[in-house]
Amino acid sequence: MLKEHIENDEIIRIISHNDADGISAAAVIANALKEENAQFHTTIVPRLKEDVINQLRHEQHDLFIFSDMGSSFVKELNTFKSDVIIADHHQVDGTEADSNLVHVNPHLFEIDGSKDLSGAGSAYLCVRDLDKKHFAYFALVGAFGDMQGQDGFNGVNKLILEDAKETNLEINEDLKIVSKASEPLFKSLAYTFTPPLPGISGDLEGSTAFLEKIGLSYGIKFTDLADEEKDVLTAELIKINPDIYGDCYLIPKEIPMLKDLEEYAYILDACGKNKKFGLALSIALGEREKALSTATELQRKYRDQIVKGLEWVKREGAVQLNSSQYLYSEDKVLKSVMGTIASIGLSVELIDSSKPVLGLSRLHNDIKISGRTTRDMVERGVDLGKALRDSSNNFGGQGGGHDIAAGAMIPYESKDNFLHLFDEMIEYQLNND
Ligand SMILES: [Mn+2]
Numbered sequence: 001m002l003k004e005h006i007e008n009d010e011i012i013r014i015i016s017h018n019d020a021d022g023i024s025a026a027a028v029i030a031n032a033l034k035e036e037n038a039q040f041h042t043t044i045v046p047r048l049k050e051d052v053i054n055q056l057r058h059e060q061h062d063l064f065i066f067s068d069m070g071s072s073f074v075k076e077l078n079t080f081k082s083d084v085i086i087a088d089h090h091q092v093d094g095t096e097a098d099s100n101l102v103h104v105n106p107h108l109f110e111i112d113g114s115k116d117l118s119g120a121g122s123a124y125l126c127v128r129d130l131d132k133k134h135f136a137y138f139a140l141v142g143a144f145g146d147m148q149g150q151d152g153f154n155g156v157n158k159l160i161l162e163d164a165k166e167t168n169l170e171i172n173e174d175l176k177i178v179s180k181a182s183e184p185l186f187k188s189l190a191y192t193f194t195p196p197l198p199g200i201s202g203d204l205e206g207s208t209a210f211l212e213k214i215g216l217s218y219g220i221k222f223t224d225l226a227d228e229e230k231d232v233l234t235a236e237l238i239k240i241n242p243d244i245y246g247d248c249y250l251i252p253k254e255i256p257m258l259k260d261l262e263e264y265a266y267i268l269d270a271c272g273k274n275k276k277f278g279l280a281l282s283i284a285l286g287e288r289e290k291a292l293s294t295a296t297e298l299q300r301k302y303r304d305q306i307v308k309g310l311e312w313v314k315r316e317g318a319v320q321l322n323s324s325q326y327l328y329s330e331d332k333v334l335k336s337v338m339g340t341i342a343s344i345g346l347s348v349e350l351i352d353s354s355k356p357v358l359g360l361s362r363l364h365n366d367i368k369i370s371g372r373t374t375r376d377m378v379e380r381g382v383d384l385g386k387a388l389r390d391s392s393n394n395f396g397g398q399g400g401g402h403d404i405a406a407g408a409m410i411p412y413e414s415k416d417n418f419l420h421l422f423d424e425m426i427e428y429q430l431n432n433d
Pocket residue numbers: 021022068089118119120146
């Protein structure tokens with residue numbers, strides 16, 4: 001379907017999600033189209049809603065591509081007069097696609113979209129046959145953005161990894177700490193959230209104390225350490241978390257800042273979290289220098305907000321319900337990183353991992369909710385996507401996502417009732433697995 005529209009020289013309309021995966025998904029498609037000299041127009045949105053879809057319906061395009069979103073709107077998109085491609089990996093609702101619509105989603109093939117394929121991966125599969133294996137690495141950037149590559153790639157991601165290795169990807173064993181060449185060591189360590197370093201991740205004082213204890217200067221950059229100092233650091237960090245040393249996925253031809261795919265994802269994420277979608281896309285489409293220095297500044301600011309958020313979690317803790325827990329604050333900075341600190345808080349053991357956690361942030365008359373849990377809890381029966389969808393629908397809100405990570409939006413006034421219902425649903429899921 002895509003090829004035909006490219007040959008007809010149309011302007012192809014891309015709509016994608018606003019996180020690192022969604023931006024990578026748009027980047028795969030946009031880069032592929034650019035290389036085919038096709039024209040495209042991209043919009044990045046936080047979530048698909050009826051009004052967005054109805055607006056798009058009136059645009060004069062022959063092909064719409066929805067990436068990292070769209071699977072819960074098959075019914076609406078079936079009614080489009082133009083062609084539609086959905087390249088998503090979120091849970092599906094069972095609606096069959098009409099003949100104008102191509103629906104690419106791992107869940108349709110009983111493949112788990114929360115760990116085996118990202119939105120960018122689905123998008124990559126749509127362009128792969130146009131001889132685009134050299135963009136496979138963007139699918140891996142997206143997978144990192146959705147936390148799918150941190151323990152190695154599985155499922156379809158693994159097949160995509162083979163495409164990337166065949167073309168431009170190299171894998172090296174190394175210390176998996178961030179910003180090795182651009183930040184002083186104590187920040188590199190404190191800003192490393194995956195793999196988590198309990199006592200160090202998100203904790204500038206903890207990180208400084210650790211480096212003092214092992215006799216390394218905290219102000220030096222990792223790349224400026226002597227080899228024997230790197231060895232000492234590696235040995236000490238492995239004691240805290242053995243996963244800190246392992247495979248790094250690198251694009252050798254890229255500039256240092258974007259060489260490591262995981263770090264690439266974090267840059268896109270920082271742009272996305274600051275609503276600089278155009279900036280993120282332009283970097284993914286090849287812009288450097290000024291675009292990158294702006295992005296680095298945003299990343300610094302964003303990381304400081306996360307650190308502030310984690311300090312808050314450490315101080316206050318999560319509010320405990322029977323089978324779940326939540327974080328809530330009306331503080332402007334904390335609100336903006338609530339989902340992220342729920343997720344990192346869980347992994348660095350600041351939050352009890354035996355209960356799913358919700359990060360709640362108020363936006364005017366609504367509350368935005370990000371839910372996170374562990375693989376272990378999913379195996380015990382928890383499905384956050386289902387619980388958040390059902391509990392938010394009950395109060396006129398909407399939600400969904402994956403079993404391990406999901407989101408919702410509810411009216412502010414139903415906050416307490418919603419939390420109560422959600423908690424009961426989790427309890428039910430655990431008792432009826
Ligand atoms: Mn995604």
